[in-house]
Amino acid sequence: MVPPLPARLPPELLERFGHPTPGHAQSVILGGDTAFSDVHYREALVALSQRPQDHFALYVHVPFCHVRCLYCACNTTITHSEERVDQYLDALDHEMSLVTEIIGKRRVSDQLHVGGGTPNHLNEPQLARLMEIVERHFEIAETACTSVECNPRRTSAGQLDLLYGLGFRRISFGVQDLNADVQRAIGRVQSLDMVRDVFLTARDTGFESINLDLIYGLPFQTLAGFQHTLDQIVALSPDRIACFSYAHDPVSRPHQHAIRAEHLPSIAEKLQLFHQAVESFSAAGYRWVGTDVFARETDELTNAQKERRLYRNAIGYTPAPAKQVLAFGPSGIGEVGGVLVQNAPDLKTWERQLAQGLLPVGGGRRLTEQDRRRREAILYLMCNLELPASSAKGLEHEYESLCRNGGQGLLEVTNEGIRVTPEGRYLLHGLCVEQDASVDWGSTQWRAMVSP
Ligand code: SF4
Known part of the structure; x- marks a missing residue:
């Protein structure tokens, strides 16, 4: 069935969740x-x-x-x-x-x-x-x-x-x-x-x-x-x-x-x-x-x-x-053993760091246990359109806030967990990205990385 377009989404909901973030996983700088x-x-x-x-x-x-x-x-x-x-x-x-x-x-x-x-x-x-x-x-x-x-x-x-x-x-x-x-x-x-x-x-x-x-x-x-x-x-x-x-x-x-x-x-x-x-x-x-x-x-x-x-x-x-x-090449984004890393985006900087014998890192983040749990939960929701309540262990604050934000028809919440409604799929990306905003990641770009 084709998910219906939400007929009367309030403008404030569109404004809040409808703005695009980089669509391509590697376009984040x-x-x-x-x-x-x-x-x-x-x-x-x-x-x-x-x-x-x-x-x-x-x-x-x-x-x-x-x-x-x-x-x-x-x-x-x-x-x-x-x-x-x-x-x-x-x-x-x-x-x-x-x-x-x-x-x-x-x-x-x-x-x-x-x-x-x-x-x-x-x-x-x-x-x-x-x-x-x-x-x-x-x-x-x-x-x-x-x-x-x-x-x-x-x-x-x-x-x-x-x-x-x-x-x-x-x-x-x-x-x-x-x-x-x-x-x-x-x-x-x-x-x-x-x-x-x-x-x-x-x-x-x-x-x-x-x-x-x-x-x-x-x-x-x-x-x-x-x-x-x-x-x-x-x-x-x-x-x-x-x-x-x-x-x-x-x-x-x-x-x-x-x-x-x-x-x-x-x-x-x-x-x-x-x-x-x-x-x-x-x-x-x-x-x-x-x-x-x-x-x-x-x-x-x-x-x-x-x-x-x-x-x-x-x-x-x-x-x-x-x-x-x-990941290799300027701006390449990698993930190794709980570490997110991005190469220097500028071609010359990337080359200069390599010439100095350095791995050409532009930035990165070692995910804490809590970061990892949140990332897994958000990715699971984005990929599989549901999140069992059992996966929210240790994420009670985030789970509650997601349920609250997903009101107005975007999410269906039961005792078993959360399901994205057909209408909610259209704004799911924005909903997940905002979820990360409740935590200080240090930069907007890393929010997008944690919930790509
Ligand atoms: S400039 Fe190059 S990378 Fe950018 S959209 Fe065009 S083809 Fe793609």
Whole structure:
């Protein structure tokens, strides 16, 4: 059943819970917590070295793009210099050496995600070198989930062949919106023909799973225009679709000043756009997973959600409990043995720290036992849409406050626990993020990290 859009949500509830936080797990840029240093991350890695049986995922951040999209919330540098990319690859190799010197060479990883930026901004020899570096330092398990993000405007048939040959089996393309007015306003013009051509070539190449990203809440988006985009996306029949909320924050991202606030839909209109996506994808046989992903009934994420084992790590939703993530590249976010860590977001700072022989830490947080309990409870609620009362042990204050905030139809509270109502799903992310605000995390960004 398609969750109905809350018909008469009071404006104050929309204002409170409807504002977007970074949709993509890796788009958070750390602001504070500089007391956390290389020394603390090193300790977490030493502890990991003593647990050789631990599984983990790898995330590699490629911080380059050809041009900057005006809505961009990612950490990227615009460059046309191949030499600049080569320098980054040298530094990436060094970063992996520093980490594997501590945890051990060629530890097995069962998930690899290469994101950005635009990973396919790299030329073919550079893409091959990137994978050579990864595989020299880590063993990618035969059954590993291997994925890469690509910009369709930088993709070619030869490049897709190469990526497949390098071992990638999942690929994700950023589409955002297919309407010409919207595309012009966000500085990202890509025709439906081009997107379709790239998509079908990826299918022919043999990728096992193709994801398409959309964004709602962009300038000039209307219900009619967005419906056209949704229809075209459904016609392509991707395996997964991610539909993120646009976060307009020109103070932190000055390039967004080029997007005029008066051209943006209101919060209520944004919810309508998202509801339209939920309706279209549900009618086409997709299931709404977590807060913003749509997957086929047979998809492993769908099964994981049905079986209450869906998890969300620093890379995104995962069916396996890959709770530990080793992240590389500027701004990469990792999680190792109860420590959240983010690399220095600035490319030059990241390189400078590495040149000094330091792990390029920008900030981090060692989770206390209470932090860990809260994080697990919030993630469980976001992934599985319920929270058994028994999981609230030691979190009585938070549980009460969540029940109180989830009034007005967002949550259903019984003696057994909390269930998110169909209407409540639309504001669940905001509800969970606000939950963290009751604790002093030291920075807003870490709140988003603790309940991504
Ligand atoms: S391609 Fe992605 S990372 Fe690069 S500028 Fe556009 S939105 Fe940002």
